[in-house]
Amino acid sequence: MKKFFKIVLGLLMVAVFAWVVFYLYNQSKKSPVVFQTESPKVTDIVKKTVATGSVVPRQEIEIKPQESGIITEIYVEPGDKLKKGDLIAKIQIIPEMVQVNNAESQLEKAQIRFKNAELEFNRKKELYKSGVIAESVYLEEQMAYDNAKVDLQAADNNLQLIKEGVTKKMGAHTNTIIKATIEGMVLDVPVEVGNSVIKSNTFNDGTTVAILADMGEMIFEGKVDETEVGKIKEGMDLVLSIGAIENEKFDAKLEYISPKGVEENGAIQFEIKADVNLKEGQFIRAGYSANADIVLDKRDRVLAINEKLLQFSNDTAFIEVEVADQIFEKKFIETGLSDGIQIEVKQGLTKDDKIKVPQS
Structure with a gap:
């Protein structure tokens, strides 16, 4: 029995030795490493950083009424191109009853004063012709008559203004007609016929009747992280990529870097603005999102x-x-x-x- 175990052990040792020799032989046959x-x-x-933002018109204004009232007509719609002075809308003034009542009372008083002044003037006029009174007395009475006439016209005009927003003498100049103050495109008309609108005053910004913008001059407004803002400066070139316009790049030039940062999502962001160079015939809609590659250095x-x-x-x-x-x-x-x-x-x-x- 002991002899049998010795034979088995010997065979195992021979097998292990043979495997080691075989392994070392295969390792030596492996091909050498070839470096690429x-x-x-x-x-x-080009070394650059990326700023995210949007393309907006350089000049975008809100048109507000000069008088409070109700929209009766709208002459434009978004997309229309307007010149300065073109009609946008018309409003009907709804006067306050207290103002109307006061104006009517002032008109009645002015009428009474005018009638009295007219009677007294005609009487003094006859006396002057007869030589009873001096010329100075007559001229003084004529001045009083003229003043009463002017006061009557003013009271009448005031009542018309309160009721209608325009007087007969004003002609085409009226606060009930809203006109374009710049040349540009209508971006939005946030009101409809029948809407009430409020004029700008100390306590209210007023109702926006239309938004106009010059679409021929666009700028890029974006944000740059505080880690990058120190590497950029005004006058640097930008390359804009607009998601809505594929396979086209737009050149721009950095013209503004905000001196103050704003915290957004735990990071300090600085606002930048860049003038977009539009080629002839190019049109970019306001509000397109864009990425700007800011060229920091180039070789x-x-x-x-x-x-x-x-x-x-x-x-x-x-x-x-x-x-x-x-x-x-x-x-x-x-x-x-x-x-x-x-x-x-x-x-x-x-x-x-x-x-x-x-x-x-």
Whole structure:
């Protein structure tokens, strides 16, 4: 029995030894590692940051009535192009009864004073013709008559203004007609016929009858994070990408950076504005969302490599250049601008060099 176990143990030891020899032999037969290489290329490198926002008209105004009342007619609709002075709407004034009553009382008093002044003037006129009174007395009475006549006209006009918003002498000049104050496009008409509107006053902004804007001059309004705002300055070029307009870019120039940031979702954001350069015939609708690529720095036609080829030793960048087949030599280089993918190489490399791609 003991002899049997010795034989089995011997066979096991021989099997293990044979497997080790076989494993080492297979390991020695594995093919060597072949490193991939890449060559530098001449390209443009643009370092940029992205701001999100929207494209809006530079000049957008709200048209409000000069008198309170009810809309009786609307002459425009969104999309119409207007010139300064074009009609927008007409309102009917609904006067306050207290004002109407006071105006009517003033008119009646003015009529009474005018009648008395007219009688006295005619009497003094006959006496002056007869030579009974002096000319100075007659002229004084004539002045009183003229003043009473003016007061009567003023009281009558005041009542007309309160009731109708216009007098006969004013002609086409009336507060009941709402007109365009600038040349532009109607963006919105937030009222309808029959709506009550209120004029602007100390306690109320007034009712907006229409919104007008010059669509020929657009600006980009966006926000930049506090980590990026220090890298930009007025006059920088922007490239706008508008989601609603595919395959088209718009040039813009940064013209405003807010001096004060606003906290949004836990981050400080700074407002920026940029003048959008529209080509002839181009039209952008107000409120389109857009992304602006702000060019922080740029290098044209420079030698560059992929950043994944860089290796570092004590904060010094180097690469491994192939000097023979699969034989590489460490080479220190001077780098420049990077866009996050490509990086500029200022010194230490030629276009014909082959660079080792480090394995992850």
